[in-house]
């Protein structure tokens with residue numbers, strides 16, 4: 001297995017040259033475009049890593065998985081899906097074009113920025129700080145790592161340049177889809193994207209979903225089986241934005257990408273996988289990371305389809 005993991009990195013490292021690091025958040029442009037690493041956390045509590053797996057990166061949109069989990073726990077399925085849809089989007093992650101054309105103005109799904117901003121506002125808490133703490137704590141528990149914290153430079157960079165997200169959030173506020181102060185919700189969203197993690201952290205988070213909501217290392221139930229089912233379904237259909245279909249064909253695992261270069265993948269009843277490769281394709285998904293997952297899916301026969 002370690003040999004397969006090493007081959008997945010070695011055979012696909014050249015793909016990093018075909019992508020580019022995100023530069024619309026200036027601080028992310030400083031990431032190493034050549035980095036490529038992977039970690040697997042098996043639900044029998046064994047772990048394997050290869051490549052640049054110690055690289056630290058910001059979680060970015062992978063946090064949207066945990067935001068959705070918290071919103072579903074705190075508000076229930078009916079309430080969450082009354083304000084956000086569950087359909088894939090054929091548009092980029094930060095697109096706002098469908099918000100105006102859809103009758104209800106509901107964002108298409110919880111994993112595009114608009115949907116995640118609505119979900120953030122639905123999480124338990126009287127203000128942004130409480131909502132942030134709720135999701136941050138869940139990330140720490142799911143990763144089994146109490147030291148996880150914000151990368152302050154990335155947070156400042158996101159906040160300073162996040163004008164598209166600001167436009168989306170104000171539109172949602174105007175449509176009545178954000179309950180409280182819109183700047184407070186945005187600040188929480190920027191902080192969540194800026195949480196710094198490693199591939200092992202994200203692999204452990206994915207292993208909880210793979211293990212139907214129970215931490216493999218301490219046997220603690222963090223979420224219901226139903227929530228896990230919903231989250232895996234939305235990851236499969238929406239997790240890689242407008243290339244989720246192709247990813248399902250090539251990899252076939254419920255997954256979520258982020259512009260920090262991480263892809264979190266869930267092999268149900270089996271393992272959590274995280275790849276990190278900051279050079280992105282034109283959809284904002286890790287270029288070489290996708291290829292590493294495709295290799296592992298084929299070699300280990302992981303596709304759910």
Ligand SMILES: NC(=O)CC[C@H](N)C(=O)O
Nearest residue numbers: 060061093193258259284
């Ligand atoms: N796809 C992503 O990872 C997007 C997250 C990023 N912080 C943004 O809001 O634009």
